[in-house]
């Protein structure tokens with residue numbers, strides 16, 4: 001199993017001109033915590049972590065990965081989904097997905113069967129906030145004695161535990177900071193709620209000190225102030241041709257990412273109180289409206305652009321999108337490079353364990369993740385669309 005990572009170290013990309021995640025703004029906070037208490041009531045029981053990756057670590061351990069079990073994870077993934085399994089020294093295999101990033105149920109069944117009882121956990125993700133057919137996956141898991149771990153990291157906290165979102169997995173995790181003003185925050189819950197009692201910290205839950213609390217406040221405030229007009233425009237893209245571009249690197253041995261390793265001490269730590277307060281007082285209903293409006297603006301704006309296709313052409317009424325995924329149909333690198341140099345907070349999962357799944361392989365470099373969060377207004381969305389239009393090939397072979 002080899003990891004393909006994208007080495008951008010020589011590219012010297014500027015910092016994004018707008019924040020990829022929401023920050024603290026008074027207008028985005030609500031005086032009451034009623035939306036947060038609604039999800040807490042629905043979940044019945046939950047536990048707070050610094051980030052969802054640590055909640056996954058706890059769930060993987062409770063599922064038996066620690067004792068030499070195998071994890072089945074989606075072929076399209078980011079490192080944070082695998083790191084907790086590596087940390088437990090567990091084996092893992094990847095299952096293929098279709099173009100909508102739904103699990104290929106036949107292939108999943110075959111892998112469960114071949115595992116012959118060794119597969120202890122299956123991770124399944126509601127990618128970008130679009131509900132996946134979790135019940136079908138849960139049935140397969142039950143048949144083969146594996147636990148389903150439902151990844152709600154891309155789901156708005158206001159939807160935790162609503163039909164289809166976080167109710168099927170034996171354990172489910174959420175990543176609160178992706179949707180709120182908080183600097184961090186991950187959540188773990190279980191179905192039924194009593195199952196959470198099986199989660200035993202393997203080290204003392206270090207309570208964050210005042211320095212960490214102050215930092216959490218400062219970072220949330222700084223993110224909320226990062227607007228289009230407040231950051232200097234990066235140097236013109238005319239120099240792009242003379243700058244080095246990133247390249248793929250194949251690493252035969254998969255190791256724990258340096259990022260997880262550096263912060264492994266945070267594994268059992270709760271998020272700072274500041275973050276928990278901000279998470280409880282975020283106005284998720286207003287955020288959902290803005291996210292949907294931003295998503296639809298990108299959907300409409302992309303219609304006239306060459307060589308791109310939205311990953312999903314629809315936005316069902318009950319979906320709160322995490323990002324706007326956009327498929328590039330031309331060569332990915334010139335476009336990605338252009339957007340990065342223009343300061344667009346574009347992402348993609350270019351560090352990935354290679355698999356036979358054609359969609360995951362294709363999406364690794366071709367599927368861009370563009371932010372739609374609640375701090376982005378019309379000016380930011382229009383600017384992103386302008387940058388995108390300028391970054392795409394014109395069809396005259398100018399970016400070959």
Ligand SMILES: Cc1ncc(COP(=O)(O)O)c(C=O)c1O
Nearest residue numbers: 051052053080125151153175186
């Ligand atoms: C699909 C998915 N699962 C899990 C995680 C881990 O979330 P966190 O950053 O809260 O650790 C991420 C992180 O971005 C993610 O995208």
